Amino acid sequence: MAKDTIRNIPLLPLRGLLVYPTMVLHLDVGREKSIQALEQAMIKDHIIFLATQRDISIDEPSEDEIFKVGTYTKIKQMLKLPNGTIRVLVEGIQRAEIKTYESLEEFTSVDIKMITEDEEKDHEDEALMRTLLDHFNQYIKVSKKISAETYATVTDIEEPGRMADIVASHLPLKLKDKQEVLETVDVKDRLNRVIELINNEKEVLEIEKKIGQRVKRSMERTQKEYYLREQMKAIQKELGDKEGKTGEIQTLAERIEQAGMPENIKETAYKELNRYEKVPSSSAESSVIRNYVEWLTTLPWTNETEDRLDLNLASKILDEEHHGLEKVKERVLEYLAVQKLTNSLKGPILCLAGPPGVGKTSLAKSIAKSLDRTFVRISLGGVRDESEIRGHRRTYVGAMPGRIIQGMKKAGTINPVFLLDEIDKMSSDFRGDPSSAMLEVLDPEQNNSFSDHYIEETYDLSKVLFIATANNLATIPGPLRDRMEIITIAGYTEVEKVEIVKDHLLPKQIKEHGLKKSNLILKEQTILDIIRYYTREAGVRGLERQLAAICRKAAKRIVSGERKRITVSENNLEDYLGKRIFRYGQAELKDQIGVVTGLAYTTVGGDTLSIEVSLSPGKGKLILTGKLGDVMRESAQAAFSYVRSKANELNISPDFHEKNDIHIHVPEGAVPKDGPSAGITMATALVSALTGQPVKREVGMTGEITLRGRVLPIGGVKEKALGAHRAGLKTIILPKDNEKDIEDIPESVRKGLTFVLVSHLDEVLENALTGEKNESN
Structure with a gap:
């Protein structure tokens, strides 16, 4: 027996295993410190101390991470392997406990105290040994993992402590349980503990056996179905499904969940x-079904983004990205406010109507950004098939869901901002009417159960914020227009355009053309000249193109080394954009007879329209030219009839229609023109031509006329006012019933115009004619 205390023994920490006394075991050692400890032991006396570390994941354990009780061990054999590790054969000799711990640079050394056991055996020890052998025998029968030779070897052991150690080493115990057996010095306590552990293992094995039997019975019940499925899979493989569907079906099932x-x-x-x-x-049919299931799993059913209900931040975002457009911004902030109070408001259906280039699409993107929602855009221009909206039936080859469901899949959430671009450009043919299919999409009372022909199941669109854009409301069917909240964006004033250029368009174009802010300087007057003489539009798209042209030429001059900083002024603007395209101000240069400036509303905003009347000897024939539509022709007939009926009061010869042919012409004859707003304009031009009184050049007018001379209200007042302001007119004659529309006109435009409200043609003539007869004309 070794001495009670032994000093400076090399320590070999073990990971995931331990060695009991009298056990002979092979170990593979790979850690550098452990290899040094082995080599030190071989030099000295082949003695080493084995202790197990608490956490197997630690490469260099400290003193606290190693169990105190281990095994005083002798190295029997050591062999270096090709991979650098060492295989060592050790024999456990006696339990021992670490007293002091010294971590050297090469290895760890410990002082240990030997633990002695009581070697005398009494009757109780004998009884415990027999009980242990009996339980070990039962365990071997249930487990079937331990050979009969092992049991025979154990039965030959006479020492009770050694028997407990050997049996414990053959059980699949947790490391802490094995360590507990190693630390139990009293032999009787050790035997009792091993008997307890082996009983626990037996119970676990019995439960595993019962579970196995239950599984077997279940397999017997489903065996027939299982074999049939296996046969079906084999048949499918033979028919061409080389890889089988099992993995794919399992993946689809997971996606459904x-x-x-x-x-x-x-x-x-x-x-x-x-x-x-x-x-x-x-x-x-296989691919059809698979595509259908995939569509069901990829659609968002519950995934919802949380709205950013911060009114100040939303207002800041909208103001930063768009100048003006106060009505639209106010409507979005109202929606946010109500949403914050109720948290259950259905998505409104907004329709932004206005000329091209006024920022309808970009405004929708800004709304999505301010709400912190996903943005989806689909273009409806040219859509003439109902299935584009509702989808195709799955019976058709290449069937697909409609654009609405496709957009929802792209969004990935049930509450995106959904832009329906160019909703006024939809048309219909023999394949159905897509605008009628849109009725269900855009009806807040119905779209919570939208039905797509492909999906077949109802889909909830009620949380979607739909925003439609249109250039011309007249081409949108009435029922569809009724479901939307129309917000009109008429266009921008010159002042607003200048601000838009400074804040948005010019910085954007400078960046896109690789320039720096210091490379290109545009004076405010230069911007104003570009707006007046190189663009004529309600929006800013053409203006942006002109700025891009300037940036291109500036880039060329900078790259060629001609100049590093370019200033574009009104004096050198033609060097960059060429000769002026438009004449600023369409007002006539002088008062003329039979020429009146009318105000028109077109798809590109408000504009001015000259109407000319000339008299020639004839028999009263009324000639209308200028590509006029039916409504304008009727207005001309009504004006002609009114003038005939009031000839005496207007100091016109009653038989003027018998001696003269009257020719009414609207210039730009290649452009179709129609609408009810030219009635008073044509009547004024007729009276001017027949009486010889010139028309005031700075006056523009719009309004419908009846046979009795009453002036009826018209639409598009804001757009027409902007057009008149651009054209340099000073006075606008409007129907009295349109007085309420003046408030919508921007204040900067209202200040530059005088509005004359009339209810009868007499008032129009009083304000439009100079009152001076000019025979020379």
Whole structure:
């Protein structure tokens, strides 16, 4: 027996195992310190101390991470392997406990105290040994992992402590339980503890056996179905499905579970998945079913983004990205405010109507950004097939869901901002009317159960914020227009355009053309000249193109080394954009007879329209030219009839229609013109031509006329006022019933115009004619 205390023994920490006394075991050692400890032991006396570390993941354990009780061990054999590790054969000799711990640079050394055991055996020890052997024998029968030779070896052991150690080493115990056995010095306590552990292992094995029997019975019940499925898979492989569908079906099933779809939809998805499993892959129906299930799993059913209900931040974002457009911004902030109070408001259906280039699409993007929602855009221009909206029936080859469902898949959430661009450009033919299909999409009372022909199941669109854009409301069917909240964006004034250029367009174009802010300087007067003489539009798209042209030429001059800083002024603007395209101010240069400036509303905003009347000897023939539509022709007839009926009061010869042919012409004859707003304009031009009184050049007018001379209200007042302001007119004659529309006109425009409200043609003539007869004209 070794001495009670032994000093400076090399320590070999073990990971995940331990060695009991009298055990002979092979170990593979790879850590550098452990190898040094082995080599030190071999030099000295082949003695080493083995102790188990608490955490197997630590490469260099400290003193606290190693169990105190270990095994005083002798190295029997050591062999270096090709991979650098060392295989060592050790024999446990006696339990020992670490007293002091010294970590050297090469290895760790410990002082240990030997633990002695009581070697005398009494009757109780004998009884415990027999009980242990009996339980060990039962365990071997249940486990069938330990050989009969092992049991025979154990029965030959006479020492009770050694028997407990050997039995414990053969049990699949946790490391802490094995360490507990090692630390138990009293032999009787050790035998009792091993008996307790072996009983626990037996119970676990019995439970495993019962579970196995239950599984076996269940397999017997489902064996027939299992074999049939296996046969079906084999047949499918032979028919062309080389890889089988098992993995794919399992993946689809997982996606169905994760999609968060309602129970009725989930039931449909699983029903189709079962069909897919049974249909051969070579069948055309197989891909149809698979695509359908994939669509159901990729659609958002419950995924919803949280609205950013910060009115100040939303207002800041909208103001930064768009100048003006106060009505639209106010409507968005109202929606946010109500949403914050109720948290349950359905998505409104907004329609931004206005000329091209006024920022309808970019405004929708800004609304999405201010709400912190996903933005989706679909273009409806040229759509003439109902299935583009509602989808195709799955019976058709290449069937797909409609654009609405496709957009929802792209969004990935149930509450995106959904832009329906160019809703006024939809048309219909023999394939159906897509605008009628849009009725359900845009009806807040119906779109919570939208039905797509491909999906077949209802889909909730009520949380979507739909924004439509249109250039011309007249081409949108009435029922569809009724479902939308129309917000008109008429166009921008010159002042607003200048600000837009400074804040948005010019910085954007400078960046896109690789320039720096210091490279290109545009004076405010230069910007104003570009607006007046090189663009004529309600929006700013053409203006942006002109700025791009300036940036291109500036880039060329900078790259060629001609100049590093370019200033564009009104004096050298023509060097960059060429000769002026438009004449600023369409007002006539002098008062003329038979020429009146009318105000028109077009798809590109408000504009001015000259109407000319000339008299020639004839028999009263009324000639209308200028590509006029039916409504304008009727206005001309009404004006002609009114002038005939009031000839005496207007100091016109009653038989003027018998001696003269009257020619009414609207210039730019290649451009179709129609609408009800030219009635008073034509009547004024007729009276001016017949009486010889010139028309005031700075006056523009709009309004419909009746046969009795009453002036009826018209639409598009704001747009027409902007057009008149651009054209340099000073006075606008409007129907009295349009007085309420003046408030919508920007204040900067109102200040530069005088509005004359009339209810009868007499008032129009009083304000439009100079009152001086000019025979020379």
